[in-house]
Amino acid sequence: MRNDLKPSRLSPRDVLRVGAVGLRARRARVVLSALGIAIGIATMVAVVGLSESSRADLMARLDRLGTNLLTAEVGEDPLGKPVKLPENAVAMVERIGPVQHATATADIDARIRRSDLVPEERTAGVSAQAARTDLLSTLGGEVAKGAWLDRAGERLPATVLGAVAADRLGIARTGETIMMNDTRVVVVGILRPIELAPTLDRVALVGFPAAERYFGFDGHPTTVFERSTDASVEDVRAILARTISPGNEASVRVSRPSDALAAKAATDEGLTALMLGLGAVALLVGGVGVANTMVISVLERRQEIGLRRSLGATRSAIRLQFLTESLLLSALGGATGALLGAAATYGFARVQGWTPVVPPWSLAGGLAATLLIGVIAGLYPAIRASRVHPTVALNAT
Amino acid sequence: MRRDPVIEPRNAAGTAPAPVTEPRDAAGTRPPPVIELRDAAKSYPGGVHALRGVNLTVEEGELVAVVGPSGSGKSTMLNIMGTLDKPTTGTVRVAGYDVSELSDSRLSALRARHIGFVFQHFHLAAGRDAVDNVADGLLYAGVPLRERRTRAREALAKVRLDHRRSHTPNELSGGEKQRVAIARALVGDPRLLLADEPTGALDTASGEIVMALLHELNASGTTICVITHDNGIADSLPRRVRFKDGEIVSDSRSGTRSGTRSDTPSGARPGTRSASRTEEAGS
Numbered sequence: 077m078r079n080d081l082k083p084s085r086l087s088p089r090d091v092l093r094v095g096a097v098g099l100r101a102r103r104a105r106v107v108l109s110a111l112g113i114a115i116g117i118a119t120m121v122a123v124v125g126l127s128e129s130s131r132a133d134l135m136a137r138l139d140r141l142g143t144n145l146l147t148a149e150v151g152e153d154p155l156g157k158p159v160k161l162p163e164n165a166v167a168m169v170e171r172i173g174p175v176q177h178a179t180a181t182a183d184i185d186a187r188i189r190r191s192d193l194v195p196e197e198r199t200a201g202v203s204a205q206a207a208r209t210d211l212l213s214t215l216g217g218e219v220a221k222g223a224w225l226d227r228a229g230e231r232l233p234a235t236v237l238g239a240v241a242a243d244r245l246g247i248a249r250t251g252e253t254i255m256m257n258d259t260r261v262v263v264v265g266i267l268r269p270i271e272l273a274p275t276l277d278r279v280a281l282v283g284f285p286a287a288e289r290y291f292g293f294d295g296h297p298t299t300v301f302e303r304s305t306d307a308s309v310e311d312v313r314a315i316l317a318r319t320i321s322p323g324n325e326a327s328v329r330v331s332r333p334s335d336a337l338a339a340k341a342a343t344d345e346g347l348t349a350l351m352l353g354l355g356a357v358a359l360l361v362g363g364v365g366v367a368n369t370m371v372i373s374v375l376e377r378r379q380e381i382g383l384r385r386s387l388g389a390t391r392s393a394i395r396l397q398f399l400t401e402s403l404l405l406s407a408l409g410g411a412t413g414a415l416l417g418a419a420a421t422y423g424f425a426r427v428q429g430w431t432p433v434v435p436p437w438s439l440a441g442g443l444a445a446t447l448l449i450g451v452i453a454g455l456y457p458a459i460r461a462s463r464v465h466p467t468v469a470l471n472a473t
Numbered sequence: 474m475r476r477d478p479v480i481e482p483r484n485a486a487g488t489a490p491a492p493v494t495e496p497r498d499a500a501g502t503r504p505p506p507v508i509e510l511r512d513a514a515k516s517y518p519g520g521v522h523a524l525r526g527v528n529l530t531v532e533e534g535e536l537v538a539v540v541g542p543s544g545s546g547k548s549t550m551l552n553i554m555g556t557l558d559k560p561t562t563g564t565v566r567v568a569g570y571d572v573s574e575l576s577d578s579r580l581s582a583l584r585a586r587h588i589g590f591v592f593q594h595f596h597l598a599a600g601r602d603a604v605d606n607v608a609d610g611l612l613y614a615g616v617p618l619r620e621r622r623t624r625a626r627e628a629l630a631k632v633r634l635d636h637r638r639s640h641t642p643n644e645l646s647g648g649e650k651q652r653v654a655i656a657r658a659l660v661g662d663p664r665l666l667l668a669d670e671p672t673g674a675l676d677t678a679s680g681e682i683v684m685a686l687l688h689e690l691n692a693s694g695t696t697i698c699v700i701t702h703d704n705g706i707a708d709s710l711p712r713r714v715r716f717k718d719g720e721i722v723s724d725s726r727s728g729t730r731s732g733t734r735s736d737t738p739s740g741a742r743p744g745t746r747s748a749s750r751t752e753e754a755g756s
Contacts, residue, residue, distance in 0.1 A: 081575065083582040084615025094612070101600060383596045386557060387657075388585020388613035390578040466557040 083390045095400025098373055099408075106405060109362075109369040113409025113449065114416060116359025117442045121417025123351040124438035126424055127344060133430040134337060141216055141272050143334040144309050148300040148320050151327040159327040160296040165320045166208070169300055172319060174308035177214045180297035181276070182206040184287045186256040188280055190245050194255070202241040204256055205279045205298075206287035214301050215270050222250035222265030229264055230283020233290055236265040238277035256280065259290050272333040273301070362409060363449035370402050370457035377461075378468045385466030395462040402454025403447060410446025414439050505569040506530045507665045507696045508554050513563035515549050515719075523549040525719040526563065531698060533664070536691040539700045540707035541716030548669075550716065551700045555588055555667050556580045568664045585613040589658030593670035595650045597642040603629060603653045604638050610657035621660075628656040632686055648679025655686060659695070666690070666697045672706060684709060 086094065099106045148169075150159050161180075162168070169178040186204035187196060211217075212224045223229075225236055235254070237247060242263075245254060253260045261282070270276050287293035300320055304312045309332070317325035374381075381394055389397075418434045425432035508531040515524040523546045531537055541547045552558035553565055556572050565572040568587040575583065584590075589610065597606045607625035608618070616624070629635055632652040642650055651671060658666050668687065672680030684706060691697050699710060707713045715723040 081570065081579040081582040081586075083578045084585070084613060086612070087617070090612065090618065093618075097598065097601075379596060380598075383592075384613070385581065386555065386584060386588075386590045387610060388581050388583075390581040390613070392578070393581075393613060467552045 083388075083393075086393060086396070091396060091400055092404075094397050095404050098377065098398075098401045099404055102373070105369060106408070109365045110405055110409035110412065112362030112365040113359065113406050113446060114362070114413035116355055116357075116362045117410050117413025117446060118416035118420065119355030119358050119413075120352055120445075121414050121434065121438050121442050122420040122424075123348055123355055125417060125421030125432065125434040127348040127351075128433040128435050128438075129421060129425040129430045130344060130428070132433045133428075134340065136431070137271065138334055138337055141334065141337075142303065142306075143332070143338075144303050144306050145215070145272055145333055146302055146304070146309065146313055146316060147273070147331050147333060148302075148316050149329045149331070150298050151329050159321065159324055160294075161298065161300065161320055161328070163295045163297075165297055165300050168319050169302050169316070172302075172304070172312055172315065174304040174312055175302050176304055177210065178300065178302040179208045179210045179214045180300045181208075181211060181281070182284070182287070182293065182295075182297045182299075184282070184291045184293045186259075186291045188245070189255040191253070192255050192258075192260075200241075200244050201278070202237075202244050203279050204235075204287075204291070205276075205281055206284045206293055207236075207281040208284060211281070211301070212267075214303060215273055215276070217270040217273075217276075218268045219265050220268045222263070224265055225281065225283050231285040231289070233259055233261045233282075233286060234264045235261045235280045235282050236267060237263055238267050238279050238281070239269045240277040241280055242266045244278075254280065256282070257291060271337070359445060359449065363406070363453045366402060366406050366409075366449065367453035367457065369405065370398060370454055371460070373401070374398060374457045374461045374464075378464050381461055381464040382466055382468035385464075391462040394464075395458045398458035398461045399451065399454045402457065403450035406446045406450035406453065407443075410443055413446075414442050417442070504533050505566070506532050507535075507568060508698070509564075509566040510553070510560075511564040513553060513560040513565055515546075515553065515558070516561050522719050524553070524560065527719075527721055529714060529721065529724070531665075531696065533696055534691070534694060535712060536688070536697045536710050537699070537712045537714060538707035538710040539698060539714050539716065540702065540704065542702055545716040546719035547700050547702070547716045549719075551667060551669050554665070554698060555590060556583055581613065586661060587664045589661065589663035589666045591651070591654050591658045591666065591668040591671050593673040595642070595654045595674070597650055597653060597657075599642055602639045602641055603634060603645070603656075606642070606653055607656045607660050610660040614661050624660050625656070628660040629653070631659060631690070632656045646679065647675045648682050651675060651679070651683050652686060655683070655690075659690065664696060666695055668697065668699045670701055670703075671699060672703070673701075680706075 150161055152158055166178045166180045169175055182205060184204045184206050187199050188202045188204055189196065189198070190200060207225065209225050209227065209230055212219070219236070220239065222236070225234065235256070237245065242248070247254070247263055247266070250263050250265060252263050254263060255261070261280075267277070282291075284293070284295070288295060302312070302316070313330055313332070316330050317328040321328050384394060384397075418439070421434050422432045508529065510527050510529040513524060513527045514522065516522045527550070539547050539550055549558070553560055554567065556565075556567055559565070559572055567583065570583055572580065598609065604622055604625045607628050608621035610628075611621040611624060626635070626638060629638055632655050634649060634652050634656065637645060637649055637653075642653070645653065651674075655668075655671075671683055671687070675683060687697055687699065699706065701707055712724070712726045714721055
């Protein structure tokens with residue numbers, strides 16, 4: 077037999093052209109079935125983008141705040157009685173080699189009221205603490221209004237309020253007075269929220285000397301804060317309790333506030349996985365929609381298939397045509413979805429004040445998922461199309 | 474030769490195609506018949522015999538009408554002559570190839586290069602202009618797009634539709650649509666043009682234009698087979714093969730157009746098997 081009847085292959089360009097024919101003829105249906113894929117891809121891209129953006133934001137914050145801060149707090153001794161840290165705890169901590177800054181706060185026994193007209197039983201949910209003047213710089217906190225305690229201020233009946241405390245007391249300006257026990261104290265400053273020590277947002281801070289003078293404070297700190305070089309954080313952590321309270325180290329709780337922020341990033345991952353799962357379900361439903369559209373398309377286009385067969389299309393050419401159509405359909409949805417997802421990420425991140433991050437791998441992954449779905453959804457319809465008998469175009473009336 | 478070398482199959486070496494060596498080892502120098510059916514029968518499950526032992530030879534350059542009432546088997550004939558279907562028994566040769574020996578993809582290539590179809594309902598792609606519709610006739614013959622379009626314009630000129638090139642099917646009249654469809658069938662210079670009720674969906678005037686066009690194309694060398702139930706159309710063609718109940722009942726010639734092939738027995742003859750055998754023996 078002669079071998080000169082070798083069927084020609086379509087060029088890639090012709091494959092695309094032929095594959096697009098069916099899409100151009102049924103635009104509304106194409107849009108609707110691509111929409112399913114688009115929603116799935118948009119969800120996944122946006123979820124990944126937003127979680128990455130928020131993580132990036134958290135990392136930037138951690139970077140800014142530093143991860144080298146350790147706190148040591150008093151706990152209780154085995155009998156349940158509160159333990160006191162030695163008065164010179166800060167000085168001892170400063171003597172640890174890598175420690176760069178050390179400071180402390182102390183609980184003081186002072187009831188806080190807005191004014192002397194408020195009965196003593198009705199406190200404002202604000203507690204009083206004594207603070208060293210280097211507290212703010214060590215924690216990286218900022219003053220929103222007024223000023224921080226200085227050398228003079230720490231001796232006077234003056235206080236700096238945490239952000240929440242000021243809110244609870246209803247104080248928006250400096251210069252107003254509050255009552256601490258029976259002493260009238262002037263508010264000289266209001267702090268911004270301190271991210272590494274959120275408990276300080278709820279307190280009214282006075283200087284150590286003032287606390288001793290006006291509120292009977294005994295000079296024993298309750299919490300010691302220290303910053304060391306980044307590399308030595310773990311080493312410092314190992315000896316911090318022993319240094320502060322030799323012989324009583326079990327009752328000192330040492331923690332790293334930045335760990336809490338990092339843990340927050342980890343808890344977000346669970347939610348991200350859930351949302352990704354939802355996106356995958358949407359994508360799957362979109363894929364079923366594409367398959368459905370393709371099956372109907374094959375049923376409707378039996379004549380076109382017959383015509384193409386009579387023009388010389390081989391079965392594999394017909395298969396390729398419908399597979400290409402399915403791929404184009406889902407790629408259209410995928411590209412739209414990726415754009416929508418990226419846009420949603422940008423929009424939401426802007427609103428949150430984050431730097432938008434759309435990882436390229438999420439776009440590439442979305443595209444790959446799209447193409448995979450296009451092939452899977454198109455395979456069965458394409459095989460059906462290739463089995464349409466060539467006589468149908470002639471017999472149709 | 475009419476055939477354009479471009480659509481000739483390329484051999485493995487990729488060199489310019491050598492003239493096709495005809496597969497039949499017949500002693501004569503005459504080219505093989507375009508269609509050759511020997512005892513071709515087609516039956517379907519359930520005892521339906523659409524064709525019963527048909528013998529038919531169509532030579533190069535003929536213009537033949539396959540005519541018969543509906544249900545006579547002429548559609549089955551079309552499918553078998555167009556290699557869209559294979560006979561249950563018997564031999565079918567189209568353009569020299571034994572259809573039963575060819576795989577589905579080779580049959581597709583045979584259709585792509587050697588057979589052009591014209592359908593009653595045109596089957597043009599909506600929304601694509603005449604040039605693109607005609608160019609699709611070369612799509613599966615391995616012709617690059619630019620050349621497909623050039624040749625489509627030439628084919629449109631042949632059917633005198635150059636002025637309608639950029640019109641889409643819904644901007645064309647029925648007769649014009651059929652002429653576009655004829656151009657699509659012609660664009661690959663097929664050895665055989667099969668027209669299935671080409672005037673069936675047209676008014677009389679358009680039908681006459683289309684038939685005149687087919688005559689003209691035949692005069693310039695195209696082998697054409699028209700399947701029709703319309704005796705008026707059949708009578709206007711030089712050779713008429715009449716079908717009834719899956720058998721040829723008559724095969725008659727008239728006029729002098731086929732006079733170049735005087736060696737073939739002609740004239741009305743009953744389509745009996747013995748008569749056909751005589752024809753086979755004589756060819």
